[in-house]
Amino acid sequence: MASSPLAGSLLVAVGWLAVAVLGLVPTNNAFFARRIAFPLGAAAGVALAAFGLQAVWLPPQILTLPLGLPDLPFHLRVDPLAGFFLMLLGSVSAGISVYAAGYFGNEPSGRLTLISLQYHVFLASMAFVLLADDAYLFMVAWETMALSSYFLVITDHQQPAIRSAGFLYLLIAHLGAIAILLCFGVLHGGRGDYTFDALRAAQLQPAWATVAFLLAFFGFGAKAGMLPLHAWLPEAHPAAPSPVSALMSGIMLKTAIYGMVRVIFDLIGNLRWEWGMVVLTVGAATTLFGVLYALMQHDLKRLLAYHSVENIGIILLGLGMSMVFIGFGHAAAGVLALIAALYHTLNHAVFKGLLFLGAGSILHATGLRNLNDMGGLIRGMPRTAFYFLIGALAISALPPLNGFVSEWLTFQAALQATILQHGVVRSLLPLFAATLALAGALTAMCFVKVYGIAFLGQAREPAHRTPVPHAGDAGRMERYGMAWLAAGCFVLGLFPSSFLLMLNRVGVSLTGQGLSEEALAGSGWLWLVPTSAGQASYSPVIFLVVIAAATLLTFLLVRRFYHGRVRFAAPWDCGYPEQTSRMQDTADAFGQPIRHVFGPLYRMDRRLPGPEDAEPRYSLKVEDRHWYWLYLPVARAAEFVSSKIALLQQGRISIYLLYSFITLIALLVFVR
Amino acid sequence: MNSVPGIAFQILQSVFVVLAAPLLTGWVNQCRAWLQNRSAPSILLPYFTLAKLFHKDAVFARDASPIFRWTPYILFGCMWLAAGIVPVLATGLPFAPAADIIALVGVFALARMFSALAAMDVGTSFGGLGARREMLIGFLAEPAMLMTLFTAAFISGSTQLTTIVDTLAHREFALYPSLAFAAVAFLMVLLAENARIPIDNPTTHLELTMVHEALILEYSARHLALIEWAVAIKLFAYMTIGIALFLPWGIADAGDWSALPYAFAALAGKLALAGAGLALIEALLAKLRLFLAPEFLSTAFLLAVLGMLTHFLVKG
Numbered sequence: 003m004a005s006s007p008l009a010g011s012l013l014v015a016v017g018w019l020a021v022a023v024l025g026l027v028p029t030n031n032a033f034f035a036r037r038i039a040f041p042l043g044a045a046a047g048v049a050l051a052a053f054g055l056q057a058v059w060l061p062p063q064i065l066t067l068p069l070g071l072p073d074l075p076f077h078l079r080v081d082p083l084a085g086f087f088l089m090l091l092g093s094v095s096a097g098i099s100v101y102a103a104g105y106f107g108n109e110p111s112g113r114l115t116l117i118s119l120q121y122h123v124f125l126a127s128m129a130f131v132l133l134a135d136d137a138y139l140f141m142v143a144w145e146t147m148a149l150s151s152y153f154l155v156i157t158d159h160q161q162p163a164i165r166s167a168g169f170l171y172l173l174i175a176h177l178g179a180i181a182i183l184l185c186f187g188v189l190h191g192g193r194g195d196y197t198f199d200a201l202r203a204a205q206l207q208p209a210w211a212t213v214a215f216l217l218a219f220f221g222f223g224a225k226a227g228m229l230p231l232h233a234w235l236p237e238a239h240p241a242a243p244s245p246v247s248a249l250m251s252g253i254m255l256k257t258a259i260y261g262m263v264r265v266i267f268d269l270i271g272n273l274r275w276e277w278g279m280v281v282l283t284v285g286a287a288t289t290l291f292g293v294l295y296a297l298m299q300h301d302l303k304r305l306l307a308y309h310s311v312e313n314i315g316i317i318l319l320g321l322g323m324s325m326v327f328i329g330f331g332h333a334a335a336g337v338l339a340l341i342a343a344l345y346h347t348l349n350h351a352v353f354k355g356l357l358f359l360g361a362g363s364i365l366h367a368t369g370l371r372n373l374n375d376m377g378g379l380i381r382g383m384p385r386t387a388f389y390f391l392i393g394a395l396a397i398s399a400l401p402p403l404n405g406f407v408s409e410w411l412t413f414q415a416a417l418q419a420t421i422l423q424h425g426v427v428r429s430l431l432p433l434f435a436a437t438l439a440l441a442g443a444l445t446a447m448c449f450v451k452v453y454g455i456a457f458l459g460q461a462r463e464p465a466h467r468t469p470v471p472h473a474g475d476a477g478r479m480e481r482y483g484m485a486w487l488a489a490g491c492f493v494l495g496l497f498p499s500s501f502l503l504m505l506n507r508v509g510v511s512l513t514g515q516g517l518s519e520e521a522l523a524g525s526g527w528l529w530l531v532p533t534s535a536g537q538a539s540y541s542p543v544i545f546l547v548v549i550a551a552a553t554l555l556t557f558l559l560v561r562r563f564y565h566g567r568v569r570f571a572a573p574w575d576c577g578y579p580e581q582t583s584r585m586q587d588t589a590d591a592f593g594q595p596i597r598h599v600f601g602p603l604y605r606m607d608r609r610l611p612g613p614e615d616a617e618p619r620y621s622l623k624v625e626d627r628h629w630y631w632l633y634l635p636v637a638r639a640a641e642f643v644s645s646k647i648a649l650l651q652q653g654r655i656s657i658y659l660l661y662s663f664i665t666l667i668a669l670l671v672f673v674r
Numbered sequence: 675m676n677s678v679p680g681i682a683f684q685i686l687q688s689v690f691v692v693l694a695a696p697l698l699t700g701w702v703n704q705c706r707a708w709l710q711n712r713s714a715p716s717i718l719l720p721y722f723t724l725a726k727l728f729h730k731d732a733v734f735a736r737d738a739s740p741i742f743r744w745t746p747y748i749l750f751g752c753m754w755l756a757a758g759i760v761p762v763l764a765t766g767l768p769f770a771p772a773a774d775i776i777a778l779v780g781v782f783a784l785a786r787m788f789s790a791l792a793a794m795d796v797g798t799s800f801g802g803l804g805a806r807r808e809m810l811i812g813f814l815a816e817p818a819m820l821m822t823l824f825t826a827a828f829i830s831g832s833t834q835l836t837t838i839v840d841t842l843a844h845r846e847f848a849l850y851p852s853l854a855f856a857a858v859a860f861l862m863v864l865l866a867e868n869a870r871i872p873i874d875n876p877t878t879h880l881e882l883t884m885v886h887e888a889l890i891l892e893y894s895a896r897h898l899a900l901i902e903w904a905v906a907i908k909l910f911a912y913m914t915i916g917i918a919l920f921l922p923w924g925i926a927d928a929g930d931w932s933a934l935p936y937a938f939a940a941l942a943g944k945l946a947l948a949g950a951g952l953a954l955i956e957a958l959l960a961k962l963r964l965f966l967a968p969e970f971l972s973t974a975f976l977l978a979v980l981g982m983l984t985h986f987l988v989k990g
Contacts, residue, residue, distance in 0.1 A: 264832070401780040401784065410776050436821055439817035446787055446812070447809035454802070455792075494820075538833040540774060543838070573798045576798075581799065587806060591806070595810040596809070
């Protein structure tokens with residue numbers, strides 16, 4: 003029993019809860035949180051990853067806990083899908099926890115204890131979301147997750163901006179939760195049994211199945227940050243401390259993807275291709291808007307948050323394609339698309355976690371979040387710069403790192419479109435692939451901007467030229483955390499076929515079918531073969547070896563036949579000797595061509611100085627259009643309705659008594 | 675496929691592309707000079723320039739980081755890899771399955787990312803300007819290139835360049851409307867990606883217009899030589915991709931030594947024509963304003979997508 007993955011995962015989740023509670027006992031002891039709680043949490047994460055990995059290869063296991071309400075015990079279950087996500091949660095959170103041990107090192111002890119409590123409750127609740135096998139436990143864990151992360155977001159609650167960011171997050175999280183709850187209600191159909199087994203067995207009419215799908219898509223999409231419910235991400239991620247941003251963006255968004263796959267693929271089942279088209283359309287819009295808005299940001303963490311939106315869009319593209327293929331009865335192609343989506347889920351967790359941690363180290367060392375104030379950080383913090391570069395290359399989908407593998411798989415899935423019977427759908431799928439290609443190239447542009455402006459070049463403001471107090475490289479624990487995730491980028495990028503086989507297990511457990519025999523036979527540790535060797539193959543190891551060998555050989559040949567002499571001089575100034583560091587590109591300048599090309603998509607407020615201005619000032623504000631056409635009207639409508647309802651509240655006892663009286667009369671009339 | 679002759683072919687091709695690439699650049703320059711009524715420089719001039727640059731002492735800006743130092747080598751390595759993937763002389767090379775068309779586009783993207791980062795490294799305003807413009811061109815050219823390649827992939831049912839070329843080379847002669855769209859799109863991408871007129875002018879250092887030259891402004895001596903060489907290989911690789919996709923006849927199978935002389939001759943003839951054609955385009959067109967570049971490239975992107983849709987509509 004002790005070695006079974008379910009019991010092990012449960013032990014880890016309870017262990018996280020124990021760590022959370024234990025942190026409270028030795029009060030005012032920051033040492034405990036720093037040296038014991040976070041490292042212990044990390045170790046538990048590694049164990050959870052191992053249990054998850056084990057669970058993928060085992061048949062599903064179930065367990066009923068005698069907890070919860072009377073006659074409503076908690077059901078737990080671990081199957082390959084949950085196992086995969088448990089592995090994601092465990093492995094990524096291990097790196098983040100190690101980092102957090104260093105990052106929160108300077109926090110005052112009271113605050114640190116509180117952060118440690120919320121942090122570990124957050125981790126445990128995510129584990130329970132993945133383990134839950136009935137709607138009741140699922141919702142309890144889901145809400146615990148929302149609340150604990152809300153409290154983590156408002157760690158710096160003294161600032162009003164952070165409080166309002168937290169409120170927005172809580173609001174959208176609960177909108178989503180309501181939709182999920184309603185979805186479970188639809189699936190359940192009044193039989194009184196909320197276990198997932200019962201929901202799975204329910205025979206829904208097509209119309210009700212579609213309603214359930216839409217509710218689940220909306221509800222989990224709100225948590226995942228799909229368009230147009232993404233507005234909380236760019237507010238909440240910058241507000242939270244960096245390890246928390248990494249957890250939320252890297253892992254919590256993924257629990258929403260888990261929920262989406264669990265409910266739509268597993269519980270509702272009988273996928274229809276029309277649903278897939280809905281998911282694809284929303285996914286494509288999310289991808290493009292995410293990256294285009296990311297390009298306009300100059301706050302590093304906001305930028306990363308918009309990239310999370312983009313990556314959720316990419317995952318949705320994969321899921322949508324999978325639903326289309328399965329809906330038309332091509333399970334093998336559907337599993338390939340599902341694998342691509344889940345692979346990207348894992349990849350995004352790793353590299354986005356890494357990037358948020360890197361942003362945290364910059365913030366820690368310099369106190370800066372605005373790219374326009376940074377510059378030349380590679381000289382002060384070379385190690386952080388190195389890890390951040392790995393993350394930047396990975397998210398830009400460049401081979402041979404991990405981001406490329408999942409985009410490659412998504413493209414391969416899209417290229418299967420020829421087998422579809424429906425002409426329109428068949429020619430639409432490649433268009434979604436085109437969206438993905440466009441987004442990938444834009445991401446590369448965005449990360450050239452981020453890396454070039456933050457780490458390269460010269461420090462922009464003279465004030466920061468002499469490094470800000472204690473601006474050094476990231477501390478030891480912070481570096482270990484980042485190194486763990488950076489290594490993950492390499493492992494996932496270089497040895498994709500082992501993960502492909504693992505995800506194939508998930509696909510088999512969900513759809514009953516897997517990749518073709520040919521693909522499984524062709525996928526050794528060296529080769530990635532999604533369909534058949536004649537159609538497509540990719541070998542990242544050979545790729546890396548050749549590129550590294552060619553680079554080194556060139557270096558050695560040049561040294562051998564020529565020389566290695568170097569002189570150092572001032573940069574070439576093109577005949578303008580008065581150049582200062584302020585003449586470098588800023589983050590906003592770098593995005594200017596995109597603003598020019600995609601102008602109508604942005605809401606811009608630009609003030610240009612006139613020729614006569616004595617004090618010329620230039621100001622530019624780029625805002626999310628969704629605020630204006632969606633959020634503000636809804637907010638205004640809510641305000642209007644509540645102001646009307648407020649008319650009822652007169653504050654006089656006689657009026658309230660009158661209301662009671664009228665209610666009584668009405669009840670007597672209608673109920674009799 | 676992984677036999678000794680196959681590997682010998684692989685090495686032969688990689689070395690051949692690297693060594694022959696400056697010759698193509700020299701040929702294009704020569705043709706252009708003729709078309710502009712100038713007396714043409716020697717076709718070997720690029721080699722002399724490279725030799726001269728290798729002998730000089732390198733000058734670095736004081737604050738240059740390791741990224742700046744390593745980028746020329748990485749660029750060269752990337753292009754060398756590309757030279758190994760593209761079926762220039764033969765199909766079925768043993769290395770070809772390691773990277774398909776998507777990975778090939780990825781190699782070029784990797785090279786672009788590093789050259790843009792290196793340009794921003796020193797922190798001059800020109801470097802940033804170059805990087806920004808290069809990425810602006812890249813973000814449209816890269817998807818257009820992918821879509822072009824996807825059209826060919828749909829026709830042959832594979833993303834392996836070598837399978838695509840095999841399929842296209844051994845089909846009966848028929849006009850594929852989708853390939854016609856793709857060819858036009860590919861030509862536009864080729865011009866943009868290789869910093870050619872009408873997108874960029876490789877012979878100017880005018881700050882209003884330069885893109886590629888602004889990127890490499892800080893480089894000198896051996897590093898500049900490596901970059902120039904990598905640029906030549908890139909042009910060679912793009913031309914041979916175009917040839918492989920749209921004029922694949924005459925290519926040899928890996929290990930088939932008897933077909934090699936014919937493959938060499940066919941390649942030389944096709945490259946000579948393509949180089950002259952490139953020079954003609956450059957002589958006839960004027961450079962576009964920078965902000966017309968996105969329009970030019972989005973046209974290429976739309977053409978490529980249209981080509982793909984055409985494939986689905988007419989099955990050809």
